[in-house]
Amino acid sequence: MKRKILITNDDGIYSSGIIASYQALKDMGEIYIVAPAVQRSGVGRSISLMEPVRVSEVVLNTEDRIRGYAVDGTPADSVLIAVHEIIGEVPDLVVSGINLGENVSTEAVLTSGTVGAAFEAATHGSMTVAISLEVSMKDKFADMFDFMNRAGEMDYSLCIDVLRNLAKILLERGFPVGVDVLNVNIPSKWNGKVAFTRLAKRLYLTRIDTRKDPRGRIYYWLDGDEVEDDEEGTDLHALRRGYISITPLSLDNTSKESLESVKRWFYEIC
Amino acid sequence: MKRKILITNDDGIYSSGIIASYQALKDMGEIYIVAPAVQRSGVGRSISLMEPVRVSEVVLNTEDRIRGYAVDGTPADSVLIAVHEIIGEVPDLVVSGINLGENVSTEAVLTSGTVGAAFEAATHGSMTVAISLEVSMKDKFADMFDFMNRAGEMDYSLCIDVLRNLAKILLERGFPVGVDVLNVNIPSKWNGKVAFTRLAKRLYLTRIDTRKDPRGRIYYWLDGDEVEDDEEGTDLHALRRGYISITPLSLDNTSKESLESVKRWFYEIC
Numbered sequence: 344m345k346r347k348i349l350i351t352n353d354d355g356i357y358s359s360g361i362i363a364s365y366q367a368l369k370d371m372g373e374i375y376i377v378a379p380a381v382q383r384s385g386v387g388r389s390i391s392l393m394e395p396v397r398v399s400e401v402v403l404n405t406e407d408r409i410r411g412y413a414v415d416g417t418p419a420d421s422v423l424i425a426v427h428e429i430i431g432e433v434p435d436l437v438v439s440g441i442n443l444g445e446n447v448s449t450e451a452v453l454t455s456g457t458v459g460a461a462f463e464a465a466t467h468g469s470m471t472v473a474i475s476l477e478v479s480m481k482d483k484f485a486d487m488f489d490f491m492n493r494a495g496e497m498d499y500s501l502c503i504d505v506l507r508n509l510a511k512i513l514l515e516r517g518f519p520v521g522v523d524v525l526n527v528n529i530p531s532k533w534n535g536k537v538a539f540t541r542l543a544k545r546l547y548l549t550r551i552d553t554r555k556d557p558r559g560r561i562y563y564w565l566d567g568d569e570v571e572d573d574e575e576g577t578d579l580h581a582l583r584r585g586y587i588s589i590t591p592l593s594l595d596n597t598s599k600e601s602l603e604s605v606k607r608w609f610y611e612i613c
Numbered sequence: 614m615k616r617k618i619l620i621t622n623d624d625g626i627y628s629s630g631i632i633a634s635y636q637a638l639k640d641m642g643e644i645y646i647v648a649p650a651v652q653r654s655g656v657g658r659s660i661s662l663m664e665p666v667r668v669s670e671v672v673l674n675t676e677d678r679i680r681g682y683a684v685d686g687t688p689a690d691s692v693l694i695a696v697h698e699i700i701g702e703v704p705d706l707v708v709s710g711i712n713l714g715e716n717v718s719t720e721a722v723l724t725s726g727t728v729g730a731a732f733e734a735a736t737h738g739s740m741t742v743a744i745s746l747e748v749s750m751k752d753k754f755a756d757m758f759d760f761m762n763r764a765g766e767m768d769y770s771l772c773i774d775v776l777r778n779l780a781k782i783l784l785e786r787g788f789p790v791g792v793d794v795l796n797v798n799i800p801s802k803w804n805g806k807v808a809f810t811r812l813a814k815r816l817y818l819t820r821i822d823t824r825k826d827p828r829g830r831i832y833y834w835l836d837g838d839e840v841e842d843d844e845e846g847t848d849l850h851a852l853r854r855g856y857i858s859i860t861p862l863s864l865d866n867t868s869k870e871s872l873e874s875v876k877r878w879f880y881e882i883c
Contacts, residue, residue: 387657
């Protein structure tokens, strides 16, 4: 029986990263591409509760007849629609990406739509990989607004190699025990090595950019500068030094090691 | 020096739960209320990257002269705006809630705006409590659309007692080590006891409700039935049995215990 593989992202269904994932995975099973109709970065694992969701079948590449489904919703919505309506079952493997722009640190993991979609898929029991390519913000937004011209320019070759090898291993051997999502970040300039990492705590020092509209009313842009560096062993540290970074993620934010100490802390006080 | 306390939520600034938190905390420091202008449930720790954010000062209760700031954005946006623009520094304590409706399980923690705001605050270094009240969905949505009439009907008395006691302990003794957020759920009918819990894996078995619009085009509502029950030790299990559930949460989704085994798994294969 052919393996079922779902590809999704948060850059929107027309991002060139979707086609790169397709190129990596096309020979490994039945491929479904289901992703937000437009860019939905920063939405984490948001799901649409307050509004209905629509879906349209779209042609992504006429040459190779690649078709996909554009979801008028979030990345996590896309996974839910794919599982329940389009595939009709839980896929064997879900790949979220290739995201244009890294997803490193606890901040990215909790706000990234790429990782949010991966968490949603992992909850359903799929083997799940989130994969992101380190690019400059300039490249990222250029790609979003001018993707057709730029799709050929972005160099996904290392991403495609890594994703193909990883997917092959996972489909043959299964997922490592105790892991819900493998979060993979590909450096813009590879040093030839792979690092298994933990999440850095922060990536940005947030900042607010205050402006006035033409009617003189204040509005804000959320912004931030990247933190200078980070300690050894983290995804941020590894990626900036040219390593492919692989971080095993858990869905469970329970602070397990402090559960007992919290009990003691509470009962000593009360 | 007076302690600075931020109250936020994801039910929107006009939810009666905000006033309940204010009643619990008003004598403990300088209170700031900053929350989304409208209900933003299910948005997790989303931040607004693609659109600017506006803020309006609003009067929440003329009798007690309670004022707040309505943010045209997400709960996490509200925390960022509060820290950088309204308070101008990191508050000592951030309370997200009282949310109308429980926030239990890994699903809720990764999708809840209540917990999302708490994660954002914890990243800045505040002591942070997310607090939610078990209510029926009917009550929850009635409150949103008819809050002025219903605010007096919702019984927040236990929430207020718990929050007041917990905040007092935290401001005197500091936050338990190794914890980023305390996720507190208050049962609709209390059994008189407190349970320290881990997150249940799931809360809902998701389902899609397919409909046709007046023009015959299909659209979807994301929906789900609650899982039957859960194993002992989880927040879901405790809450359903009438316990106040307190779960220590970590911002860090690294699957620490499997990091070494993933390395071995990978190198054995490659």
